[in-house]
Amino acid sequence: MVKIKKTVEELDPYVPGRSNADLARVYGLDPADIIRMGSNENPLGPSSLAIQAINKNLHLINTYPESNIDDLKDQIASYAGVNPNEVIVGGDGADEILDVLAKTLIEPGDEYIVHPPSYMYYEFTFSVYGAVPVYARWDVEGNCLDVDSVLEAITPKTKVVFLCTPNNPTGGLIAKKDIKTILESTDALVVVDEAYWEFSGVNNLELLEEYDNLFILRTFSKVMGLAGMRIGYGIGQKEFIEYMHRVKPVFSLIKLSYIAASATLSDPEYIKESTRLSIDSREFLYDEMSKFPELKVFKSFANYILVDIRNTGMNSKKITVKLMENGIIVRDCSSFRGLDDYWIRVSVATMEEDIKFINVLKSILG
Ligand SMILES: Cc1ncc(COP(=O)(O)O)c(C=O)c1O
Numbered sequence: 394m395v396k397i398k399k400t401v402e403e404l405d406p407y408v409p410g411r412s413n414a415d416l417a418r419v420y421g422l423d424p425a426d427i428i429r430m431g432s433n434e435n436p437l438g439p440s441s442l443a444i445q446a447i448n449k450n451l452h453l454i455n456t457y458p459e460s461n462i463d464d465l466k467d468q469i470a471s472y473a474g475v476n477p478n479e480v481i482v483g484g485d486g487a488d489e490i491l492d493v494l495a496k497t498l499i500e501p502g503d504e505y506i507v508h509p510p511s512y513m514y515y516e517f518t519f520s521v522y523g524a525v526p527v528y529a530r531w532d533v534e535g536n537c538l539d540v541d542s543v544l545e546a547i548t549p550k551t552k553v554v555f556l557c558t559p560n561n562p563t564g565g566l567i568a569k570k571d572i573k574t575i576l577e578s579t580d581a582l583v584v585v586d587e588a589y590w591e592f593s594g595v596n597n598l599e600l601l602e603e604y605d606n607l608f609i610l611r612t613f614s615k616v617m618g619l620a621g622m623r624i625g626y627g628i629g630q631k632e633f634i635e636y637m638h639r640v641k642p643v644f645s646l647i648k649l650s651y652i653a654a655s656a657t658l659s660d661p662e663y664i665k666e667s668t669r670l671s672i673d674s675r676e677f678l679y680d681e682m683s684k685f686p687e688l689k690v691f692k693s694f695a696n697y698i699l700v701d702i703r704n705t706g707m708n709s710k711k712i713t714v715k716l717m718e719n720g721i722i723v724r725d726c727s728s729f730r731g732l733d734d735y736w737i738r739v740s741v742a743t744m745e746e747d748i749k750f751i752n753v754l755k756s757i758l759g
Contacts, residue, residue, distance in 0.1 A: 400521050407517040408728040422720050430740045430750060431722035433561070433589070433697045435618035437670050437743075439653070440663040443619065446656035447649050458484075458648045465651055468658045469626055473598060473611075478631045481638060482654075484645030487588055487612040487625030488514055494608070494627070495522045496640040498552050498582065505553040505581075506546045508538055509731030512561045512586065516730070524552065531731065533699075536565030536691055540574060547579045554579060557586040559593050562726055562738040564693025572597055576604040582633075584608045591616040591668050592675070593694035598628070605630050615696060616667045617657045622650040671696040674741035681751045682739070685758055696741045699726070703735035705758060712737060712757065719753045 410432035417424040462482060470477040483489030491514060499505075501523030507515050508529040516526050530542040543554065554575060558567040567585075576583050587609055590596045600607050608629040614620035624646065627637070657663065678698055682690045689701035702712055713725040726736035742750065 400523050404517070404520060407514060410724060411722055413722075416717055416722060420717055420720075426720050428721045428742055428746045428749060430742050430746070431724040431738075432620070433615060433695070433738075433740045434620050435615060435667055435671070435696075436674065436741055436746065437618060437663075437667050439618040440657045440660040442656040442660045442663070443653040446652040450649060450652050453648055456648070458644045458646060459651055460643065462646065462651055465655050465658075468655055472658055473628060475598065475601065475628050476631070479601070479628050479634060481627045481629075481634050481641065482646055483625040483627070484623060484642070484647060484650060485625075486614055486620075486623045487586070487610050487627075488518070489623075489641075489645055490610055490625050490627040491515060491518045493637050493641045494553065494582070494584065495519050495524065497633075497637050499524045502550070503552040504548060504550040505555065506543060506551060507555050508543065508557070508560075510560075510562060510726070510729045511555070511557045511731075512588075513729060515555045519553070525550075527551070528730075531560060531563060531565070533563060533691075533731070536560075536563050538565075538567045538571060540571045543575055544578055547581070551579055551581040554581055554583045555586065556583060557588075558595075558597075559589045559693065559695035561586075561589070561695065562697065562724065562729055562732075562736075563699050564691055564695045564697060566593055566595060566694050569595075569597060569600070572600065573604075576600065576607055580606060582606055582608050582629075584610055586610045588612045589615055589695035591664070592671055592696050595694070601628065601630075608633070613654050613657065616664060616671070617654070618663075618667060619650070619653055619657060622653050624650050624654045670743070671741045674744065674747055677744065677747055678739060678741065678750075681747070682754070685754065687758060697724075698739050700737050700739060701735060702737055708734040709737050710734065715757045716750075716753060719757075721750055721753055 413424040413427045466477040466480045499522040508531045527546045529546045530539040613624035687704040691699040709725040724738040
């Protein structure tokens with residue numbers, strides 16, 4: 394066996410949400426009957442314009458992807474209200490943008506700050522490059538960032554500070570004034586992850602004019618309904634984006650993804666309907682789950698809800714298995730740093746699926 398690099402040898406594997414095919418095999422279910430409430434996807438399905446565009450371009454898959462995606466950058470820039478040269482688009486979702494950030498910035502031994510519980514992929518990617526995590530704290534009970542814990546974690550070695558708003562998996566927002574305080578307290582790049590911003594109606598783009606150490610991370614996987622096409626984007630200072638382009642894999646954004654993203658952005662009605670459906674589902678699930686005395690349900694500004702299940706007498710593994718036996722996937726949060734074995738995250742679904750989920754929950758909790 395060849396000598397593997399130390400950071401990879403020591404890497405904890407990332408635990409993604411489970412696929413329908415996987416569950417169908419294990420629990421003897423029909424994949425078509427499985428209700429997906431585990432991966433924060435879009436229950437509306439993709440935009441019909443995206444499907445049409447993909448179908449129209451299928452015959453082109455023998456050719457390399459576009460190297461010039463200026464028209465998509467223009468569309469993203471106008472959706473976000475920024476300049477096209479402040480945009481970088483990734484072909485393995487926002488996760489690829491995270492990898493490109495690490496490639497652009499990290500020397501082994503550099504520090505980065507995360508606030509567990511939060512999105513685990515930051516640590517997964519950055520640790521491979523020899524970056525050292527420094528842990529700030531998300532106050533789960535108050536569902537807010539412990540800003541002082543971030544300020545205390547900043548050292549001269551800090552290269553990146555990750556702020557996730559709405560935070561995954563808790564659903565809470567970070568106040569703009571707190572983001573400003575952090576931006577003013579460090580020269581490090583502050584990455585504000587807005588993967589779910591559309592469900593909250595709040596974003597932090599205007600801070601880009603004031604702070605040159607701000608970077609905003611976004612995705613087409615959530616409100617845009619394209620998780621399977623793997624498209625993400627980042628918005629930052631023009632010069633910084635140019636450096637990122639030097640190390641970004643040239644062909645990672647495939648043609649079908651590129652045109653699907655473009656078609657979705659040209660379908661504002663779809664984006665509006667996606668947002669509405671997800672918010673309606675979230676509020677319905679919040680109200681219905683709150684009726685179970687044994688569940689502690691957290692208010693969310695995203696398309697998922699964190700639930701403390703310790704008073705059910707089950708741990709997260711047990712309750713997720715019981716739900717899976719009934720064809721429903723929710724996220725067992727035990728792999729999230731900062732949460733113990735008694736948390737699940739429930740993603741929004743269609744109203745019909747929500748009702749089925751609540752009924753299954755009733756039967757499980759008795
Ligand atoms: C907070 C957050 N950021 C980024 C991502 C990555 O999104 P993607 O790689 O699908 O674009 C996710 C995915 O679930 C997420 O929850």
